[in-house]
């Protein structure tokens with residue numbers, strides 16, 4: 279923690295929480311046990327992010343593609359979301375955390391939809407960490423929705439074609455109002471994006487660790503942040519230009 283430069287923290291960290299199933303298998307348990315232990319990691323990482331002073335944290339909890347998993351696992355995950363929200367939201371609220379959900383939420387069972395809209399409403403005025411949960415999320419879906427929304431605005435005459443730029447485009451994504459993540463972490467060894475925030479991660483630093491999500495703790499987050507701070511973010515410029523800036 280002392281090694282961190284508090285002046286150069288990312289405002290927004292995004293995490294692909296992967297490896298619950300493999301972690302459980304390694305413990306001789308079933309996959310669902312891994313998801314339950316994954317919730318413990320979520321709690322620890324949210325606490326650590328708050329303590330460090332991160333402003334936005336996006337967690338990839340369930341992708342659109344995950345609907346194709348065995349029915350038993352999908353049902354188990356939905357029950358876990360609802361139960362976890364019921365258990366954790368009062369504490370999150372007490373800690374001034376603002377909850378936000380992104381994804382094709384219409385696909386969720388009613389009970390889950392209700393739980394997340396209640397959590398969003400309850401924490402809407404909070405001013406601490408913004409915790410964004412990507413649920414039934416697919417970046418391609420989000421981009422297609424943005425394209426449709428822009429097309430409707432142009433056809434109604436409320437938006438001129440010439441006025442569409444990257445800022446306007448970003449305002450039509452579900453992450454409207456949030457800065458782009460500067461750091462994206464994926465656990466459990468896979469080096470891919472899996473349909474996550476394709477537009478928003480355009481210039482993010484990517485960090486891959488072999489640690490399985492249920493084993494991920496504050497120290498692992500600090501390691502990722504130290505690695506982030508050791509990188510030179512050039513945004514197309516030369517190293518010399520960056521040093522003068």
Ligand code: IPE
Pocket residue numbers: 295296297298299300301339340341344355466
């Ligand atoms: C991540 O862990 C959680 C979800 C995708 C819901 P996995 O369930 O993908 O775990 P592995 O990748 O099979 O180990």
Ligand code: IPE
Pocket residue numbers: 294295296297338339340341343344468470472
């Ligand atoms: C990505 O994990 C989605 C989440 C972490 C929620 P997966 O484990 O589903 O990703 P792939 O399909 O192996 O790339």
Ligand code: MG
Pocket residue numbers: 296297298
């Ligand atoms: Mg996985």
